[in-house]
Amino acid sequence: MNENREAVSVEGLRKSYGSLAAVDRVTFQIQVGEIFGMVGPNGSGKTTTIECIEGLRQPDEGKIRVLGLDPTRDVYELRERTGIQLQSASLPRRMRVAEALDLFASFYRSPVDWQPLLESLGLSDKRRAYFSQLSGGQQQRLFVALALINKPEIVFLDELTTGLDPRARHTIWDLVRAIRSQGTTVFLTTHYMDEAQQLCDRVAILDQGRIIALDTPTNLVNQLGMGMRIAFQVPGLSGVTQSGGNGSSARAFNPALIGVIDGVQRVEQDKDQVVVYGEGSGLVSAVIDSLEHQAVGFTDLRTEQADLEDVFLTLTGREIES
Numbered sequence: 565m566n567e568n569r570e571a572v573s574v575e576g577l578r579k580s581y582g583s584l585a586a587v588d589r590v591t592f593q594i595q596v597g598e599i600f601g602m603v604g605p606n607g608s609g610k611t612t613t614i615e616c617i618e619g620l621r622q623p624d625e626g627k628i629r630v631l632g633l634d635p636t637r638d639v640y641e642l643r644e645r646t647g648i649q650l651q652s653a654s655l656p657r658r659m660r661v662a663e664a665l666d667l668f669a670s671f672y673r674s675p676v677d678w679q680p681l682l683e684s685l686g687l688s689d690k691r692r693a694y695f696s697q698l699s700g701g702q703q704q705r706l707f708v709a710l711a712l713i714n715k716p717e718i719v720f721l722d723e724l725t726t727g728l729d730p731r732a733r734h735t736i737w738d739l740v741r742a743i744r745s746q747g748t749t750v751f752l753t754t755h756y757m758d759e760a761q762q763l764c765d766r767v768a769i770l771d772q773g774r775i776i777a778l779d780t781p782t783n784l785v786n787q788l789g790m791g792m793r794i795a796f797q798v799p800g801l802s803g804v805t806q807s808g809g810n811g812s813s814a815r816a817f818n819p820a821l822i823g824v825i826d827g828v829q830r831v832e833q834d835k836d837q838v839v840v841y842g843e844g845s846g847l848v849s850a851v852i853d854s855l856e857h858q859a860v861g862f863t864d865l866r867t868e869q870a871d872l873e874d875v876f877l878t879l880t881g882r883e884i885e886s
Contacts, residue, residue, distance in 0.1 A: 793841055
């Protein structure tokens with residue numbers, strides 16, 4: 565990644581609809597060659613932001629440059645150099661895949677040969693299929709092909725995998741990585757935190773129209789200082805807590821004895837589920853030793869590393885809705 569060149573520069577972007585500030589003085593830059601993600605819940609301002617950058621919406625305030633150009637004044641030049649996949653897009657049901665590609669290729673001065681592109685996207689056997697005959701994942705791959713048909717320097721992908729099954733999502737992820745490996749800058753918006761963590765070099769977290777955090781996924785997670793989570797179940801624990809039930813194993817459980825273990829930051833309980841937050845190479849074995857010493861029976865023990873979902877929850881106090 566070339567860190568000395570900016571593909572996109574946004575300064576003080578603001579866009580309102582009546583009294584609602586959908587985007588409120590947003591500032592960030594995207595470097596040439598990176599996958600940059602903007603994440604946040606539905607209604608956080610992601611699509612408005614990306615559409616202002618694409619030149620599809622007129623901002624109320626702020627300065628935007630894409631490849632050094634103004635998207636409101638240099639529309640035609642930018643159309644030749646950028647690719648756009650919209651959040652909500654469709655084609656006529658009876659339009660064939662090859663017909664759509666020929667049509668979009670006619671929009672540009674120097675389109676690529678779309679047949680190798682179609683093959684690289686796994687759609688070569690669908691060239692004569694109608695749009696209505698494609699699966700959701702195949703339709704999304706077709707829209708990506710249409711966005712790449714002019715060999716853009718930067719491609720905008722808005723909520724690319726919404727509604728897709730896990731297998732189709734992972735196929736699209738591989739596609740995004742391949743796009744970047746060919747030298748194209750990628751700007752994607754998503755409300756899937758795992759998607760941003762898997763794909764993006766840097767992530768901007770948007771909430772209520774404002775960027776509340778911007779860094780690499782690793783740095784954002786490390787800044788939490790949460791380390792890992794150790795989750796397990798103590799059968800009957802909720803009954804002991806609520807009504808003094810008689811499960812001996814559950815009655816023996818004392819969260820304070822877990823809390824004093826070196827490296828433990830906090831212990832949370834929800835019914836029979838216990839979650840221990842902390843860090844340290846010996847933390848898991850120390851928790852297990854403590855449970856065995858207390859003669860507490862436990863099941864379904866698992867460890868999880870903190871992720872972008874935890875970052876969002878910590879910063880906003882609520883979970884993101886898928």
